[in-house]
Structure formats: structure tokens, C-alpha cells
Amino acid sequence: MEKLNKGLKVIHELSAATPWPASVTPMSAESDGTAGFWPEGFSSGAVDAGIKYSNRKDLMLLSADGPCSAAAVFTTNLCCAAPVELSRYHLQLSSGSMRALVCNSGNANAATGARGMDDARAMAAAVASELAIKPEEVVVASTGVIGQLLPMEKVLNGIKALPSSLQRDSALDAARAIMTTDTFPKFFSLKVQLSVGSVRLSGMAKGSGMICPNMATMLAFLATDASVDPTLLQKALHDANRSSFNAITVDGDTSTNDMAAILASGTAPEILADSQDYTLFCEALEALMTFLAKLIVIDGEGATKLVEIIVEGAADDRDAELAARTIAQSSLVKTAIHGEDANWGRVVAAAGRSGASFNQNELELFFNDLIILKPGFIADFSEEAAAEIMAKNSYSITLRLGRGTGYAKVWGCDLSKEYVDINGSYRS
Amino acid sequence: MEKLNKGLKVIHELSAATPWPASVTPMSAESDGTAGFWPEGFSSGAVDAGIKYSNRKDLMLLSADGPCSAAAVFTTNLCCAAPVELSRYHLQLSSGSMRALVCNSGNANAATGARGMDDARAMAAAVASELAIKPEEVVVASTGVIGQLLPMEKVLNGIKALPSSLQRDSALDAARAIMTTDTFPKFFSLKVQLSVGSVRLSGMAKGSGMICPNMATMLAFLATDASVDPTLLQKALHDANRSSFNAITVDGDTSTNDMAAILASGTAPEILADSQDYTLFCEALEALMTFLAKLIVIDGEGATKLVEIIVEGAADDRDAELAARTIAQSSLVKTAIHGEDANWGRVVAAAGRSGASFNQNELELFFNDLIILKPGFIADFSEEAAAEIMAKNSYSITLRLGRGTGYAKVWGCDLSKEYVDINGSYRS
Numbered sequence: 001m002e003k004l005n006k007g008l009k010v011i012h013e014l015s016a017a018t019p020w021p022a023s024v025t026p027m028s029a030e031s032d033g034t035a036g037f038w039p040e041g042f043s044s045g046a047v048d049a050g051i052k053y054s055n056r057k058d059l060m061l062l063s064a065d066g067p068c069s070a071a072a073v074f075t076t077n078l079c080c081a082a083p084v085e086l087s088r089y090h091l092q093l094s095s096g097s098m099r100a101l102v103c104n105s106g107n108a109n110a111a112t113g114a115r116g117m118d119d120a121r122a123m124a125a126a127v128a129s130e131l132a133i134k135p136e137e138v139v140v141a142s143t144g145v146i147g148q149l150l151p152m153e154k155v156l157n158g159i160k161a162l163p164s165s166l167q168r169d170s171a172l173d174a175a176r177a178i179m180t181t182d183t184f185p186k187f188f189s190l191k192v193q194l195s196v197g198s199v200r201l202s203g204m205a206k207g208s209g210m211i212c213p214n215m216a217t218m219l220a221f222l223a224t225d226a227s228v229d230p231t232l233l234q235k236a237l238h239d240a241n242r243s244s245f246n247a248i249t250v251d252g253d254t255s256t257n258d259m260a261a262i263l264a265s266g267t268a269p270e271i272l273a274d275s276q277d278y279t280l281f282c283e284a285l286e287a288l289m290t291f292l293a294k295l296i297v298i299d300g301e302g303a304t305k306l307v308e309i310i311v312e313g314a315a316d317d318r319d320a321e322l323a324a325r326t327i328a329q330s331s332l333v334k335t336a337i338h339g340e341d342a343n344w345g346r347v348v349a350a351a352g353r354s355g356a357s358f359n360q361n362e363l364e365l366f367f368n369d370l371i372i373l374k375p376g377f378i379a380d381f382s383e384e385a386a387a388e389i390m391a392k393n394s395y396s397i398t399l400r401l402g403r404g405t406g407y408a409k410v411w412g413c414d415l416s417k418e419y420v421d422i423n424g425s426y427r428s
Numbered sequence: 429m430e431k432l433n434k435g436l437k438v439i440h441e442l443s444a445a446t447p448w449p450a451s452v453t454p455m456s457a458e459s460d461g462t463a464g465f466w467p468e469g470f471s472s473g474a475v476d477a478g479i480k481y482s483n484r485k486d487l488m489l490l491s492a493d494g495p496c497s498a499a500a501v502f503t504t505n506l507c508c509a510a511p512v513e514l515s516r517y518h519l520q521l522s523s524g525s526m527r528a529l530v531c532n533s534g535n536a537n538a539a540t541g542a543r544g545m546d547d548a549r550a551m552a553a554a555v556a557s558e559l560a561i562k563p564e565e566v567v568v569a570s571t572g573v574i575g576q577l578l579p580m581e582k583v584l585n586g587i588k589a590l591p592s593s594l595q596r597d598s599a600l601d602a603a604r605a606i607m608t609t610d611t612f613p614k615f616f617s618l619k620v621q622l623s624v625g626s627v628r629l630s631g632m633a634k635g636s637g638m639i640c641p642n643m644a645t646m647l648a649f650l651a652t653d654a655s656v657d658p659t660l661l662q663k664a665l666h667d668a669n670r671s672s673f674n675a676i677t678v679d680g681d682t683s684t685n686d687m688a689a690i691l692a693s694g695t696a697p698e699i700l701a702d703s704q705d706y707t708l709f710c711e712a713l714e715a716l717m718t719f720l721a722k723l724i725v726i727d728g729e730g731a732t733k734l735v736e737i738i739v740e741g742a743a744d745d746r747d748a749e750l751a752a753r754t755i756a757q758s759s760l761v762k763t764a765i766h767g768e769d770a771n772w773g774r775v776v777a778a779a780g781r782s783g784a785s786f787n788q789n790e791l792e793l794f795f796n797d798l799i800i801l802k803p804g805f806i807a808d809f810s811e812e813a814a815a816e817i818m819a820k821n822s823y824s825i826t827l828r829l830g831r832g833t834g835y836a837k838v839w840g841c842d843l844s845k846e847y848v849d850i851n852g853s854y855r856s
Contacts, residue, residue, distance in 0.1 A: 077777060077780040077781045078779075078780040078781075078784075078785075078786060078788055079776050079780030079788045079791075080780070108773075110773065110777070111777075111805050111807075112805055113789060113804045113805030113806060114789075114804065145771075145773065146771075146773025146776070146777055147771075147772055147773035147776075147801075147805075147807055210760055210774075210777070212781075251759040252757075252758070252759060253758055253759060253760045253777065253778065253781070254777075254780075254781035255777065256773075256777050256780060329680075331679040331680060331759070331843075331847070331851070332637065332638055332679060332681045332851055335847070335848050335850075335851035335852050336851065336852070338848065338852050339851070339852025339853045341852065341853055343573075343574075343575075344575060345536070345538065345573065345574025345575035345684075346574065346638075346681075348507045348539050348574070348575075349505060349507050349538070349539075349574055349638070349681065349682075349683065349684050350681065351506070351507065352505040352506040352507030352508070352682075352684060353504070353505045353506075353640075353681070356506075357506075358506060360506055360507045360508075360539070361542075363507075373539075373575075376541045376542065377539050377540055377541030377544070377575075378541060379539075379575055415848060416848060417845035417848045417849070419759070419763070419848075420763050420766065420843060420844060420845045420847075420848065421845070422763075423759070423760055423763035423764065423767070424763050424764070424766050424767025424769065425769055
């Protein structure tokens with residue numbers, strides 16, 4: 001309960017600090033006065049199946065009242081998990097029409113070979129049987145230890161118990177069931193005012209370690225009552241993903257199980273392509289996904305700081321992203337951030353090895369608005385002012401390369417001793 | 429003294445475990461019965477110039493009795509330090525004929541702009557003046573904090589005191605003066621039996637953090653009495669570098685100051701291109717550089733394990749290197765190595781995000797000779813046997829991709845809480 005309260009406080013503070021789009025009203029579980037409310041047409045349930053954790057819910061079902069438009073993006077890791085392969089296949093088979101999403105924590109069902117695929121299929125089949133829908137209408141996701149077979153008897157018993165736990169206002173419970181080393185559940189909702197009326201957009205996510213999404217993301221499940229064609233929904237998800245989940249890193253390790261999926265129930269009026277409403281919907285989707293992405297970094301394994309790395313003036317956006325990601329992933333930058341040491345030389349050294357092109361004598365560096373480095377490598381700043389910024393829980397580092405208009409923004413965190421502790425004995 | 433003894437013990441043990449080429453006789457400082465003996469024609473000196481550290485020598489001079497063939501490889505970091513730029517220029521200007529090498533620790537003279545270049549030039553000029561040689565015959569190197577100007581008065585006073593400290597048998601003293609967070613000095617010699625007689629090959633190195641050499645290396649200074657044409661020497665150094673200094677990583681951060689340089693005094697008989705002697709010389713050079721590279725990893729910041737990562741059966745060598753480096757640099761693999769947890773899923777997950785091509789169902793994985801993973805993702809091994817291997821100070825992880833004949837070997841270490849401690853407050 002203490003951790004849940006900590007999580008609600010973090011979510012509340014981040015929401016207050018977020019420049020939400022004008023058409024959006026943030027609705028945290030707290031402000032809802034509920035335990036997390038899904039959009040019209042959705043309900044979720046969670047049970048303790050005993051997969052790995054004891055005395056904790058570890059199996060979750062998100063169910064839609066009717067057929068939904070669906071879209072998803074998946075990890076690019078060649079060692080992708082069985083549920084990733086199966087869910088990708090189901091989306092194709094059903095032409096983007098899904099009804100349910102099942103997810104377990106504690107076991108990733110990754111690096112499990114042919115048996116792992118059988119197990120993922122059995123999960124989909126069991127859910128389909130319980131809900132009287134087709135197996136290809138079920139998205140399957142798993143997260144946890146790699147390389148161990150799922151305890152299928154426990155999983156299938158758990159699935160049988162799920163339907164009776166379905167409720168529209170139990171989203172926080174579902175968000176908690178997909179946690180691994182996360183310390184608090186991540187769920188948030190937006191109300192989006194469109195010309196056709198208002199729609200609701202909700203999402204949950206988990207992250208913590210092995211966080212460096214690449215053209216995909218850690219687990220994030222979103223739902224909306226908007227009516228959106230599957231192809232359009234896929235485009236909206238893909239575009240929003242680029243600047244949200246694909247722009248974060250905790251430890252530079254891209255997971256085998258990354259997945260972001262969205263279901264649209266269509267109980268609200270339809271959003272058409274190229275409309276002003278579509279633009280507003282995309283803005284809101286990107287804002288919600290960015291919000292959840294930041295929550296993942298804030299709750300990164302051992303993390304104590306959320307740092308926004310901005311690279312401007314690169315030759316192109318690709319160069320900017322190379323530099324920003326390399327800075328955000330540098331162990332030396334991350335330990336300096338942790339130690340609150342304004343060791344700016346490590347930031348430029350990381351940029352220098354990133355592959356981005358620039359002339360070192362044209363670099364400019366800022367911590368928040370404080371100029372640290374002027375062109376010609378002239379560092380003339382107040383150590384006290386820098387220390388004050390670095391003592392904050394959240395700040396930005398901006399590097400200007402002096403080349404062109406390339407721009408990138410990524411979010412990273414510090415590297416702490418707790419990260420080493422958590423990951424030295426993860427399997428046990 | 430305790431640390432020095434620890435270092436000598438580590439060096440002795442690694443030498444005993446090294447499969448030296450047949451033509452080579454290892455000669456550690458210990459077995460020499462000296463404090464480190466340079467080849468004929470070389471002497472070194474070190475002084476406490478008070479640059480950053482207190483009560484420690486921090487300025488070193490390696491001097492040759494006459495003109496030497498010289499070769500060097502440098503960092504590819506765009507933010508390369510002033511001494512790197514200057515030394516590269518001096519090598520060109522002198523057509524690979526050098527007489528001396530000066531190096532300070534405590535300050536990298538990196539990210540210091542035009543003033544930094546002036547300071548590096550002043551160091552070369554002062555050494556040249558003391559030794560009555562030309563400035564372009566001096567290699568300049570620096571290591572330490574980035575982004576701070578050198579205290580030039582202290583540096584120049586130190587350079588004045590250096591010539592009187594020159595001795596042929598004080599190499600360990602010089603190796604200690606280039607240390608930063610290294611815990612012991614790294615110096616080693618080989619006697620190489622050639623058809624023209626025997627030659628001696630010595631080298632010192634420093635490393636510890638910001639270690640991920642890329643087409644260059646951390647500081648390593650080598651000397652030989654062999655007579656080798658500069659162009660041939662450059663080729664030998666470049667080739668040996670690829671499988672030694674360029675095959676290690678401590679934290680994935682490529683330094684601004686990486687440099688490996690070699691001087692050949694030519695007091696021993698000449699080694700000609702395409703000769704059997706040249707092959708033997710190259711073998712010995714690669715063996716010495718690999719030995720020093722491993723010492724750098726063993727003494728990496730906070731490191732407690734030296735792990736050899738071998739990738740076989742890749743589509744080509746580039747793919748093999750991508751996979752091997754990604755595994756060696758993965759924070760999750762490194763923390764599992766630290767925690768002695770046989771979390772093999774992290775190894776294949778790192779390979780999966782590396783960019784190397786393979787089919788995950790064809791992977792084979794070994795810890796030393798213990799098979800961990802068979803094709804089809806069948807993991808069937810004794811946890812006790814795996815734990816026994818992971819408890820060792822040094823072992824190998826071999827991943828077979830099942831694609832072709834591509835091969836790579838890199839050396840990495842674990843990630844410990846001490847690394848975070850060391851790097852949270854490096855500037856202070």
C-alpha cells in the first residue's frame with residue numbers, strides 16, 4: 001500500500017508537470033476516485049496464478065465487450081519471445097480485429113523454442129474458450145525471466161479464474177499484475193475533446209530493466225472507446241511510439257518481449273483519416289504514451305533521476321538520435337548523474353564516440369538553462385548553479401552540435417548501486 | 429607497496445596462464461629481478477608534478493638514446509584530446525621518427541579548445557629543449573579528467589626535473605605515473621628469438637575506466653630494440669591492435685585520449701618485410717599487447733572478473749564482433765556475471781539486439797566447455813556445474829550462431845557497485 005501510494009504520488013506530480021495538449025484532460029486513477037477506470041467497452045481482471053511471485057497477482061486479462069480495432073508494435077530483437085511471434089501472427093490473421101489481451105509476469109516465455117510457441121498458443125486458446133471468442137482475437141504477452149518454460153498448469157488454472165474477476169474500474173489491479181521489478185503500477189487515462197464528442201484513452205505499462213525499446217517498446221497496453229480503422233490506428237500507434245517508448249532507455253538492453261498494443265472499442269464516434277479529430281487523437285495518444293514512457297524511466301531499476309537528453313543542431317535527425325542515445329546510455333554519464341557531479345566532459349566524450357558528425361570546437365552544452373560549454377570548448381559556469389540543477393529529481397541536458405537542424409529527445413536515468421544489486425541475482 | 433605486490437601477483441598469474449608463442453620468453457619485472465627493464469636504448473623517468481594527485485608521481489618521460497622508428501594508433505572519438513591531435517601531427521611531420529614520449533596523469537587535456545593545443549605544444553617543446561631534440565620527435569599523451577586546463581607551471585617544472593630521473597630499469601615507476609583509477613602499474617617484457625638474434629619488446633599500459641577502444645586504445649607505450657622500418661612498424665602495430673586493445677571493453681565508453689605508441693631503437697638487427705622474423709615479431713607484439721589489454725580489463729574500475737566472449741559461426745567477422753561486443757557491454761550480462769548468476773537468457777537477448785543475423789533456434793551457448801543451450805532453445809545443464817564456472821575469476825562464454833565462419837573474441841568484465849562508487853565522484 002505504501003508503494004502504491006508512492007506510485008500515485010509520482011504519477012500525480014508528473015501529470016502536474018506535463019504540458020498536456022489543449023484538447024486533453026488528464027484523469028489519473030486518483031482523480032477518478034477509482035482504482036483505475038477503463039474506457040467504455042473494456043474491463044480487466046487479475047489473479048494470483050503462482051507463476052513465480054508469491055502472494056501477488058501475476059496474470060491479467062483485458063477484455064472488450066465486442067470486436068475492437070487493434071494495432072501493435074513489437075520488439076526488433078531477433079530472439080523475440082513466443083508471445084511476440086504469436087501476437088504478431090494473430091493481428092495479421094484477424095486483420096487487426098481483436099477482443100482480448102492476456103499477460104503474465106514472472107516468466108517471459110522467451111528463448112523457449114517450439115514448446116514456448118505451443119504454450120503461447122495454449123494461453124490464447126484458453127482465453128478464447130473462456131470468453132467464447134476466436135484464439136486469433138487474443139493478444140498474448142509475457143514478461144519475466146528468459147529461458148524458462150511456463151508452468152502451464154498454473155497458467156491455465158489462472159486463465160479459468162480470470163473472467164469472474166473482470167471489472168471496468170480495476171485497471172490498477174491489472175497494471176500491478178504485469179509488474180516485474182517495477183515498484184509501482186503504471187496506469188493513466190485521458191479524456192480527449194474532439195469535434196464528434198469526447199473519447200477516452202487509457203493505458204498501462206511496465207518496464208524497469210532491459211529497457212531500450214527499438215521500433216517497439218516494453219509492455220504497454222492501451223484502450224480507447226474511439227472508433228478508428230485498424231490501419232489508421234496502426235499508423236497512429238507507430239508514429240506516437242517513435243517519440244515516446246522508443247525514446248527511453250534504462251540500461252541499453254532491448255528486451256525480447258517488448259510490445260505496445262492498443263484496442264479501440266468504437267463505442268464513441270468514428271475518427272476519420274486526415275481529419276482534425278485524427279490529429280487531436282494522435283496528439284493525445286503521443287502524450288499518453290510519452291507519459292507512460294517517463295513513468296517507466298522514473299521507475300527504472302535503481303533509478304533516482306529522470307534526465308531529458310536533447311540534441312539540437314545535428315546534421316540530421318538520425319545523427320541527433322545517435323548522439324542523444326549514446327549520451328543517455330553511457331555508464332560514465334549515468335554514474336556522474338547519480339553522483340550529482342557536473343562532469344560535462346563525459347557528455348561530450350559520449351557524443352564524440354556516437355558516430356554523429358560535428359566539430360568539437362562548435363559544441364554548446366546546457367544543463368536546464370545553464371550554459372556549461374560555449375563554442376571553442378570554453379567552460380565557464382558556476383559549479384554551485386550546476387550542482388543545484390543536478391540535485392533535482394529531473395532536469396534536461398541539451399547539446400548543440402552546430403551542424404544543421406537535426407533534433408532528438410530521449411529520456412534516461414542514472415546508474416546506481418541498486419541496479420547492480422537487483423540484476424546480480426534476478427533469476428533467484 | 430601492498431597494491432604493487434598485488435599487481436605483480438596478478439601479472440605473474442596471467443603470464444603463467446598465457447599460451448605464449450614458441451619464440452617468446454616472458455620477462456616480468458619480477459622475474460627480471462628489477463623494477464622493470466626497458467630494451468637497449470631506452471630509459472624512463474617519473475616525477476611528482478602535483479597536477480592532481482598528492483604524493484604520487486604523475487608525469488613520465490620515456491626517452492630513446494637515438495632516433496627511433498615510431499608508430500601509433502589513436503582514438504576515433506571526435507572529441508579527441510589535444511595531445512592526440514598533436515602526436516598524430518608529429519608522427520606525420522617526422523615521417524615516423526621519434527625520440528621521446530611524455531605523459532601526464534590526472535588531467536586529460538581534452539575538451540580544452542585552442543588553449544589545450546597550446547599546452548600540448550608547450551609540453552613537447554619543453555621536453556625537446558631538455559633533451560636537445562626536435563619538438564616533432566616527441567609524442568605527448570595525457571589522461572585524467574576531461575574539460576579542465578592543465579596547470580602548466582606545474583607541468584613545465586615537472587618536465588625540467590624529468591631528465592635527471594631517467595634510468596633503464598625504472599619502467600614500473602613510469603607505469604605507475606600514468607595510472608588514474610588503475611590499482612596497479614602494468615608493465616611487461618618479452619624476449620623474442622629471431623633468426624637474426626634475440627630482440628626485446630616491452631610495454632606499459634593504463635586503463636581502468638572509459639574503456640572501449642575503437643580503432644585505437646587506452647594509453648599503451650611500447651618499446652623494442654628491434655630495427656623495423658616505420659611503415660612496417662605501423663602495420664605491425666595496427667594489426668596487433670585489432671585483436672588486443674580493440675577487443676576489450678570495461679564500460680563501453682571510448683575515451684577521448686586513447687593512444688598506443690611504439691618506438692623501435694634499432695640497436696638490434698633489422699627485421700625485413702615478408703620475412704619469417706617479421707611474422708615472429710608480429711606474433712610477439714600481438715601477444716604482449718593482448719597481455720596488457722587483459723591486464724586493463726582485470727584492473728577495470730570495480731571489476732572482479734575477466735570474461736572472454738567468443739562468437740563463432742557468424743555470417744562474417746563483422747557480425748561476430750557486433751554480437752560479441754554487445755554481449756560484453758550489456759549491463760544485464762555484466763551484472764549477472766558479477767552476481768554469478770547463470771542467466772544465459774541475457775546473453776542470447778544481447779546477441780538478438782546486436783544487429784548480427786541468425787535464427788534464434790540455431791543458437792548454441794557454452795560457459796567454458798559446459799554446454800548451456802542446444803539448438804532449438806533446449807537448455808539442459810547442471811546449475812551446479814554452471815555456478816562452479818561462474819565462481820571463477822576468469823572464464824569464457826562462447827555463442828555459436830550457426831550461420832557461417834565469422835569469428836570474434838573480446839574480453840570484458842563484470843559491473844559492480846564499486847564502479848558506481850568510483851564514477852559518481854570522479855572529478856572531486
